[in-house]
Amino acid sequence: MLLSLTGCSGPFSSLDPKGPAAAEVALLWWGMFGVATLILLLVAALWFYAIKRRSDDSPTIRPNAWLCWGGLALPLLSIAVLLLIGIPVGQRMLPLPDANALKIEVTGHQWYWQVHYPGHAIELTDELHIPVNTPVYLQLTSADVIHSFWVPRLGVKLDMLPGRTNVLRLQASEAGIYRGQCAEYCGLGHAHMQFSVIAHEQATFAIWLKEHSADD
Amino acid sequence: MTDMKKATASAADINKLAQIWANLPGWGSLAAVNHSTIGLRFMVTGMVFFLIGGVLAMLIRTQLALPEQSILSADVYGQLFSMHGSVMMFLFAIPVLEGLAIYLIPKMTGSRDLLFPRLSALGYYCYLFGGIIIMFSLVLGIAPASGWFMYTPLSSSEFSPGPGSDFWLLGITFVEISAMAAGIELTVSILCSRAKGMTLSRMPLFCWYILVMALMIVFGFPPLILASILLELERAAGMPFFTVAAGGDPLLWQHLFWLFGHPEVYIIFLPAAGIVSTLIPVFSGRPIVGYRWVVIGIILTGFISFGLWVHHMFTVGIPQLAQAFFSVASMLVAVPTAIQVFAWLATLWYGKVVFRLPMLWICGFLLIFVCGGLTGVMLALVPFNWQVHDTHFVVAHMHYVLVGGMFFPLIAGLYYWLPLVSGRMPSEKIGRWGFWLTFTGFNLTFLLMHLTGLLGMPRRVYTYEAGLGWDWLNLLSSVGSFIMAIGVAMVLLDLLLHFWFGKRASANPWHADTLEWALDMPPAQYNFASLPVVTSRQPLWHDPTLPQRIAAGEGGMADAASGRRENWGTSAVSARVVQTLHLPGNSWWPLYSALALAMVCISLLCRWYPLALLAAAGALVLLLCWSWDNGANLQPTASPGDAELALPLESQSTDGPGRWGMVVTLLANGALFMALLFGWFYLWTAAPQWSAPADGPLPVTLLLLCGALASVAVWQFNRLSVQLADGQDSHLHRQLWLCVLTGSAHFILLLSLFIMAPLAYTSSAHDAVIMVILLYLLGHAGLAVILTMLQALRVARGYVSKQRPYEPQVVKPFWFYYLSVYWLSIGLFFILPLGWGPLL
Amino acid sequence: MSWRRWCKPGHPAQLVLGLNLWGIWFIAMYAGLSVVCQFVAPAPQDGAANWLNYALFGLTLIVITLLLLLAGRGWRYCQSVQQDSRPQRFIAYVSTVLYLMAALATLAGALPVLVLPPCI
Structure with missing residues (x-):
């Protein structure tokens, strides 16, 4: 509700997350945004004060202090904090071996997505069905040029390269329909290369899987 | 040398400088x-x-x-x-x-x-x-x-x-x-x-x-x-x-x-x-x-x-x-x-x-x-x-x-x-x-x-x-x-x-500290009527009269007696004056060469490959003519250097900007080669369907022989350039032609190896990389031979001698570069995989 | 060629030597990691505790030690040199700090080795 007021919602909005990966990144963003704004204001304020002030004959701040604190301490400290927080976030998105994970194969084509559920003989186009609160391991590859798989509200993006298979860990925390799109320029149809991820409650998903496996 | 003779810049000197440095009129400005x-x-x-x-x-x-x-x-x-x-x-x-x-x-x-x-x-x-x-x-x-x-x-x-x-x-x-x-x-x-x-x-x-x-x-x-x-x-x-x-x-x-x-x-x-x-x-x-x-x-x-x-x-x-x-x-x-x-x-x-x-x-x-x-x-x-x-x-x-x-x-x-x-x-x-x-x-x-x-x-x-x-x-x-x-x-x-x-604008309108504000506005084509001497980081703040003194000809090279575009050559760290540089003046070679290169580019775009080859050959000839028409040495019997400071000319020394230029160019060339090696290494380890044939496409013994020939050529060139720097030029001409001979033998052997190699370059990335590396080597070997040949011709014309030992010192790094690249490629491409092959 | 002169603390080659070492270290880390992962990848379950990460960190420590030694040498030269050779002293000072920076960059770059599993 608050989000829609501030204009942060939307079908592709990474600031309106519905999956653990996207949520952590959104949190990272707000944190970095706050700190960066503070630093920008600080530097700008110092800069304009430095221009306005009259130079004094006996400076109270030694020249080296500027370089040590501003040039070395400030960036090194910020980087250290950022990495300490950021690296574990990245680590939690890794597709480490997991027996519970659902595996889905997605192949990018100019300009559609071919989806296959291994062991279930289900073939879909531009549509994925997943259970909520279950890690889904997407095996991404491409049949022609490079594409990039991206569902902004659920998680991060990963490229689909011809000849390679990349594994993306995706998880939805709420049932619903989430939109995805190609993020790597792939030719004329790039702007319209979109798809949907339909997240079901776990029980509903089991039924869906059963029905559709039986169809074939 | 620090005690510079005070010379007043006469109007005649200034006029002469302006004349020497002027662009050609009309279309000549091209x-x-x-x-x-x-x-x-x-x-x-x-x-x-x-x-x-x-x-x-x-x-x-x-x-x-x-x-x-x-x-x-x-x-x-x-x-x-x-x-x-x-x-x-x-x-x-x-x-x-x-x-x-x-x-x-x-x-x-x-x-x-x-x-x-x-x-x-x-x-x-x-x-x-x-x-x-x-x-x-x-x-x-x-x-x-x-x-x-x-x-x-x-x-x-x-x-x-x-x-x-x-x-x-x-x-x-x-x-x-x-x-x-x-x-x-x-x-x-x-x-x-x-x-x-x-x-x-x-x-x-x-x-x-x-x-x-x-x-x-x-x-x-x-x-x-x-x-x-x-x-x-x-x-x-x-x-x-x-x-x-x-x-x-x-x-x-x-x-x-x-x-x-x-x-x-x-x-x-x-x-x-x-x-x-x-x-x-x-x-x-x-x-x-x-x-x-x-x-x-x-x-x-x-x-x-x-x-x-x-x-x-x-x-x-x-x-x-x-x-x-x-x-x-x-x-x-x-x-x-x-x-x-x-x-x-x-x-x-x-x-x-x-x-x-x-x-x-x-x-x-x-x-x-x-x-x-x-x-x-x-x-x-x-x-x-x-x-x-x-x-x-x-x-x-x-x-x-x-x-x-x-x-x-x-x-x-x-x-x-x-x-x-x-x-x-x-x-x-x-x-x-x-x-x-x-x-x-x-x-x-x-x-x-x-x-x-x-x-x-x-x-x-x-x-x-x-x-x-x-x-x-x-x-x-x-x-x-x-x-x-x-x-x-x-x-x-x-x-x-x-x-x-x-x-x-008034003189130095922003009260700046750097030398460009010591010039006329707009600056004369020769910039400085006499070359300034600097004693601090902020020359114009430190010495506000510097612009007047430069204009009055109190710096270096104030007289334009030589009739050439001249400048000081200084040492890299402490900026001591070490030589007089004669810089080339207006020249049509750049335009002609660029036109030939544009022709190469256009004919490649239109896929007219014979024309591209022709244009490339033309560009090469033009560039070689350019190198012959060297600013410093138009007259092989030019007078020795700046009389005032008794500075040697670049061509009379064994080190100078040309040699530095060669070394920096070779650094760039080396970066290109390293990128090529990186590409090969990358494909070898990371390409999803990389495959290399069990046997290399080239006979290793012949490659080693070929390398031996290149090594001999470099040894010959090195010896003659060292002797020249020591003031001996009695056998220079013959030595250069001998080096050309060895180099050509190397080139021909490498060329025939290349022609006979069964490279499936359209179906295998491995063979395509080898093809590129061989072409790279061939191009460099050919160029090294041509440059040596030009040196031999220049010796015959008197451009290079024990009084003027400079040019072979410029060519020498090219030979050394080529030799290292040759052995590196042979080692990495042909010998290393033989040993590592079974591992993969 | 007077290679020995290049190694003296006041020589301009010192300005780039430290960061060149950093560059070589960087390439060795990235290339080593990529090649090992391609052919004999350690199991992802081990996390950061595996022979590859240890080896990479060991390499890092060696490089840092080397850079710190070189920085120390440059610093002693700065202290000892007299005022009249200013450009040399300037070069020695700048290269000393650059050695330290290179050491810092090496250390910072290697810290993820302690946390992340190598090949995933």
């Missing part, structure tokens, strides 16, 4: 090589391309202003955004900054010209012709449409069958000749011809920035040149470097491209930061705080920027630990930048600031650039990057860094140096309007774009659905971009109008 002329041509041409790139941006913003518009088709939009990026990067940003450096460096370092004037002219023509060729594709509607990054396989012949990609690959490579030329020339000029006493520690900071930028060009551009050659070979000859099925890998393109592409950002930023570091002390009325620390920051930036390229590739699926290396390096580059920002801040803090128009642009730069730097640190964080990569957030970040970090300082610099070029002051009023419109428009366009990206709008989409939350953001961005365009137009108008209406 033969101009003087750095002021070439520098201004670079900048004016760059500004024209900037306007073209700007119009493309306007079209893009018009299309995106409202959702679901169809003003442009997906195809045209693809061409527009690809060309916008390529034009702004390759035809505007780099050439304009090179032009500025070419114009300013000799003036700042107290020289009369750059050291390879004809090379700058060649660079300019390659840039101009290449730019026109690329523009032509846009006019014909067949411009490259796979992005300025040209990712394969989208840009390969299968998915981009038209000539668009070829225009990019050939045209940009052609333009890059100018960047390489500038890189080599600026490096050598800064190191080898400064004012007497301008030690490294007294050099203006701008020269440090340009030195590091030039060296970055030397190492940064070769990977892209190599990548472009490989991709063009794949498109034209079917050599599958980037095709998975044949053992290639599209990721190799990305590695090579960004190996260039990231340093490129700093190649653009460093000169701009150099402008800031020059202006802030002037307007603060005090030397910069922490000169040494700024130098540290510059060098640190130069290096670390080569260790971040993978942050453009965080989403391609590289192991996270490897990404972390690049992530940390990307963040670390904030340290040297912060050092510079706080050095500027402290300078303002301790100084008395005079707030003139250039300072306004500097302040705009600071706000925008710091903001872009901060989002840059965010983007270096891997998980955040995974989310916003290839969205409008990155578009916003990149424009904050490039427009803020390059365009704003550039305009500040243009305003600042304008009085020097025209002798007139810019208008403060129109200039301020221009600034505020540009600044407001820019922020409206791009600040909002961060949010557009976070709301999920990807890059490079030609249209978007209504109701995704992106509508109002895009509309405002488009409005902002038009405001910015008006601002830029106003600035350009101001710059243009001031040539007629500007107030006459």
Whole structure:
């Protein structure tokens, strides 16, 4: 509700997350945004004060202090904090071996997505069905040029390269329909290369899987 | 030598200097090589391309202003955004900054010209012709449409069958000749011809920035040149470097491209930061705080920027630990930048600031650039990057860094140096309007774009659905971009109008400290009537009478008796005067060579290969004629050097700028070769379907024999050049021909091995790489033989002798380079896999 | 060629030597990691505790030690040199700080080795 007021919602909005990966990144963003704004204001304020002030004959701040604190301490400290927080976030998105994970194969084509559920003989186009609160391991590859798989509200993006298979860990925390799109320029149809991820409650998903496996 | 004889510059001397340094009249100005002329041509041409790139941006913003518009088709939009990026990067940003450096460096370092004037002219023509060729594709509607990054396989012949990609690959490579030329020339000029006493520690900071930028060009551009050659070979000859099925890998393109592409950002930023570091002390009325620390920051930036390229590739699926290396390096580059920002801040803090128009642009730069730097640190964080990569957030970040970090300082610099070029002051009023419109428009366009990206709008989409939350953001961005365009137009108008209406500038109008303000406004073609001697970091503050004394001929080389373009050659660190350099004057060779090279480029584009071969041969002949027509040695019996100081001429010594130029060129060449080895190593370890035949395609014993011949040739050449340096030339002519003989035997053996090798170069990436490496070796072996042959001919004509032992010392590094490259390739390509083969 | 002169603390080659070492270290880390992961990848379950990460960190420690030794040498030279050879002292000072910076960059770059599993 608050989000829609501030204009942060939307079908592709990474600031309106519905999956653990996207949520952590959104949190990272707000944190970095706050700190960066503070630093920008600080530097700008110092800069304009430095221009306005009259130079004094006996400076109270030694020249080296500027370089040590501003040039070395400030960036090194910020980087250290950022990495300490950021690296574990990245680590939690890794597709480490997991027996519970659902595996889905997605192949990018100019300009559609071919989806296959291994062991279930289900073939879909531009549509994925997943259970909520279950890690889904997407095996991404491409049949022609490079594409990039991206569902902004659920998680991060990963490229689909011809000849390679990349594994993306995706998880939805709420049932619903989430939109995805190609993020790597792939030719004329790039702007319209979109798809949907339909997240079901776990029980509903089991039924869906059963029905559709039986169809074939 | 320190006690310089006082000579008064007579009007006759000045006239004679002006005559010696003048460009030819009328059409003859096309033969101009003087750095002021070439520098201004670079900048004016760059500004024209900037306007073209700007119009493309306007079209893009018009299309995106409202959702679901169809003003442009997906195809045209693809061409527009690809060309916008390529034009702004390759035809505007780099050439304009090179032009500025070419114009300013000799003036700042107290020289009369750059050291390879004809090379700058060649660079300019390659840039101009290449730019026109690329523009032509846009006019014909067949411009490259796979992005300025040209990712394969989208840009390969299968998915981009038209000539668009070829225009990019050939045209940009052609333009890059100018960047390489500038890189080599600026490096050598800064190191080898400064004012007497301008030690490294007294050099203006701008020269440090340009030195590091030039060296970055030397190492940064070769990977892209190599990548472009490989991709063009794949498109034209079917050599599958980037095709998975044949053992290639599209990721190799990305590695090579960004190996260039990231340093490129700093190649653009460093000169701009150099402008800031020059202006802030002037307007603060005090030397910069922490000169040494700024130098540290510059060098640190130069290096670390080569260790971040993978942050453009965080989403391609590289192991996270490897990404972390690049992530940390990307963040670390904030340290040297912060050092510079706080050095500027402290300078303002301790100084008395005079707030003139250039300072306004500097302040705009600071706000925008710091903001872009901060989002840059965010983007270096891997998980955040995974989310916003290839969205409008990155578009916003990149424009904050490039427009803020390059365009704003550039305009500040243009305003600042304008009085020097025209002798007139810019208008403060129109200039301020221009600034505020540009600044407001820019922020409206791009600040909002961060949010557009976070709301999920990807890059490079030609249209978007209504109701995704992106509508109002895009509309405002488009409005902002038009405001910015008006601002830029106003600035350009101001710059243009001031040539007629500007107030006459007084001498040194900004009370600056560097040598270029000791010149007339506008400066004479020879810059300094007599060469200045420098005793401090701020020569004009330290010695306000310096301009008068230079004009009065109290410096060096005040008399123009020799009738040649002359300059001092100085030692690299302590700037002692060590030799007299004779610089070449007006010459048609650069134009002719560039025309031949343009012919090569065009015939390759049209796939007229016999003509291309012919034109290439023509270009080679022209370049060799050029090398024969060497400025210093037109008359083999020229008088010995500067009588006043008894300095040797370059040709009478065994070391000089030509040799430095050779070494720097070989460094660039080596970077290209290392990129090729990296490509091979990368494909070998990472290509999904790499396969190498069990037996090498070439017989190892013959390769070893071939290498032995090359080693003998190098030994011969080394011996004769050492003997020559020791003053023996009795057998020189015979020795050179013997070396030619051995070298030719090597070349012929290598050629026949190449012809007989069963290389399946269209079906195997492995064989294609071997083919390229053999061609590289053959080309170098052939060139080494030809150069030695030319030396033998020059000995016969008396250009080279024990009195003039210089030229073989210039050729020698080339032979050594070739020999090392030969053994390295043989070792790595043919012998190493034999041992490692069973392992894999 | 007078290679020995290049190694003296006041020589301009020192300005780039430290960061060149950093560059070589960087390439060795990235290339080593990529090659090992391609052919004999350690199991991802071990996390950061595996022979590859240990080896990479060991390499880092060696490089840092080397850089610190060189920085110390440059610093002693700065202290000892007299005022009249200013450009040499300037070069020695700048290269000393650059050695320290290179050491810092090496250390910072290697820290993820302690946390992340290598090949995933």
